[in-house]
Amino acid sequence: EPEVTQTPSHQVTQMGQEVILRCVPISNHLYFYWYRQILGQKVEFLVSFYNNEISEKSEIFDDQFSVERPDGSNFTLKIRSTKLEDSAMYFCASSEGRHYEQYFGPGTRLTVT
Amino acid sequence: DQQVKQNSPSLSVQEGRISILNCDYTNSMFDYFLWYKKYPAEGPTFLISISSIKDKNEDGRFTVFLNKSAKHLSLHIVPSQPGDSAVYFCAAQNSNTGFQKLVFGTGTRLLVSP
Numbered sequence: 001e002p003e004v005t006q007t008p009s010h011q012v013t014q015m016g017q018e019v020i021l022r023c024v025p026i027s028n029h030l031y032f033y034w035y036r037q038i039l040g041q042k043v044e045f046l047v048s049f050y051n052n053e054i055s056e057k058s059e060i061f062d063d064q065f066s067v068e069r070p071d072g073s074n075f076t077l078k079i080r081s082t083k084l085e086d087s088a089m090y091f092c093a094s095s096e097g098r099h100y101e102q103y104f105g106p107g108t109r110l111t112v113t
Numbered sequence: 114d115q116q117v118k119q120n121s122p123s124l125s126v127q128e129g130r131i132s133i134l135n136c137d138y139t140n141s142m143f144d145y146f147l148w149y150k151k152y153p154a155e156g157p158t159f160l161i162s163i164s165s166i167k168d169k170n171e172d173g174r175f176t177v178f179l180n181k182s183a184k185h186l187s188l189h190i191v192p193s194q195p196g197d198s199a200v201y202f203c204a205a206q207n208s209n210t211g212f213q214k215l216v217f218g219t220g221t222r223l224l225v226s227p
Contacts, residue, residue: 004156031213043157043202045214056212091156099208101147102215104156 002026004105006092012111013082021077021108023092031055032075033093033102034067043091049075050098082112116140117205119218126225132190134221136203139184143205147215148177148188151200160201161188193225 005024013019025032034046047057049067066078075094079086089109093102118137126132134148144165149157163170163177163186170177176189190197200222204215 006156033213035215042219043204043215043217045216048213056214058214093156095213098211098213099145099206101159101162102213103159104149106154106156 002028004092004094004103006090006105006108008108009106010109010111012113015084015112016081018078018080019082019110021079021090021092021110023075023077023105024073025075025092025094026103027073029094029096029103031095031098031100031102032067032069033095034077035091035093035104036060036088037091037107038085038088046077079110082110084112086110087112116143117203117216117218119201119203119221121221122219123222123224126193126223128195128225128227129192132188132193132197132223132225134188134190134201134203134223136186136188136218137184138186138205140205140207140216141184142207142209143216145206145208146177146179146186147204147206148175149202149204149217150197151202151220157202190223193223195225195227198223198225 007022032049037043047061089107091107092105095102147162148160151157161175179186200220202220203218
């Protein structure tokens with residue numbers, strides 16, 4: 001069964017450093033998403049991406065964040081100048097269409113020290 | 114932001130019995146609802162969804178009920194199995210906006226004991 005994959009599974013970085021989280025969505029899906037879950041809190045939407053551009057973003061997704069689909073398979077989330085409060089699980093998801101179920105990857109645990 | 118609420122943080126059920134997980138929402142514009150299951154150190158796994166034009170959707174042991182007037186949905190698992198032990202999230206979407214974001218509840222931890 002096709003699945004969303006994410007690398008790395010765990011990333012430790014120092015405050016102020018840049019990190020890139022990588023995702024390979026399900027191959028025939030057209031919509032891609034990033035969500036995050038801070039420990040003990042809800043899963044929160046960050047951004048959705050379609051047709052090589054951002055289609056929706058939350059207030060969390062400020063200039064510190066960017067997304068890119070550098071080739072036909074990868075989807076990346078870049079966090080510039082990480083802060084302690086960026087420590088969270090980051091989940092990538094994809095869906096066939098705009099209002100279809102979203103399938104999630106296993107997540108990347110980001111720890112900012 | 115409390116648009117989607119799961120008021121029971123945990124639920125314990127015996128194997129073979131019914132598990133009922135509840136979810137309430139406040140935004141009347143939500144029209145598509147989903148349930149996800151999550152094991153530790155894994156991503157949410159899609160279980161079942163329902164559109165607001167229906168009041169029930171069934172898939173094997175899982176049934177979701179939607180009561181739009183009460184802004185309430187529930188997930189029934191019958192019969193419950195120990196492998197169902199996980200955290201269950203409900204999520205909602207407003208498809209009319211053209212946007213895709215899912216708004217999640219806080220989750221209910223289900224423990225099914227043998």
